[in-house]
Amino acid sequence: GVSRVALISTAVPDDTIPKPERVATSWTLSEAPVSFGTQELSWDKQTTNTNDRRTYFPLEDLLDAARSGYIGSVAPRFHFLPTHFSQRRTEEHDGPAIAKACLDDEVDIAILVPL
Numbered sequence: 237g238v239s240r241v242a243l244i245s246t247a248v249p250d251d252t253i254p255k256p257e258r259v260a261t262s263w264t265l266s267e268a269p270v271s272f273g274t275q276e277l278s279w280d281k282q283t284t285n286t287n288d289r290r291t292y293f294p295l296e297d298l299l300d301a302a303r304s305g306y307i308g309s310v311a312p313r314f315h316f317l318p319t320h321f322s323q324r325r326t327e328e329h330d331g332p333a334i335a336k337a338c339l340d341d342e343v344d345i346a347i348l349v350p351l
Contacts, residue, residue, distance in 0.1 A: 237301075239344040242311035244334060245293055246319050246350045247272035247286070258318040260330035262337040268295055268314060292351050311341040317348070 248258070249269055272286070272293065286292055295314065301307045315334045320326065338346050 237306050238308040240309045240311055240342055241298055241301075241307050242338050242341060242343040242346045243293070243295060243298060243314040244317050244346055244348045245272070245314065246317050246348075247292055248318075249316050255318075258316075258320075260318065260333040261316045262313040262334075263316065264313055265295065265310065268293070286351070292349055294347075294349065298347075308344075311338070311343050313337060313341055315346075319350075 249261070249263055249267070249272060251272075271289065290296055293314075295310070298307070298310045302309050315337055317330055317334060320330075334346075
C-alpha cells in the first residue's frame with residue numbers, strides 16, 4: 237500500500253480540559269494516552285467497556301498494517317474531534333482544523349472512530 241492514514245477519535249485524550257472548552261486538537265502518536273477519557277461520553281456502558289483501547293482507538297492495528305505493507309504509513313499525528321451538539325462549530329472550526337492538519341500531514345485516508 238502507498239496511502240497515508242490518519243486516525244480521528246471522539247475519545248478525549250486529555251479529560252482535564254472542561255467539555256465546553258474542548259476544540260479539535262492534533263496530537264503526536266507518542267502522545268496517545270494508554271487510556272482515554274470516555275466515561276462522560278454517551279455509549280452503551282451496560283453492554284461494553286473501554287478497557288481495551290484497541291476497540292475504540294486502533295492505532296496499534298494501523299501501525300501493524302503499515303509494517304506489513306497493507307497501507308503506506310500512519311500519519312504522524314492523530315486528531316481529537318469533540319462531541320458537541322453544534323453543527324456550526326463542527327463546520328466552521330473543528331472540521332476545517334482537522335482537514336488542515338490532515339492536509340499538512342499529507343494524509344490520503346482519514347478514519348473517524350466515534351465512541
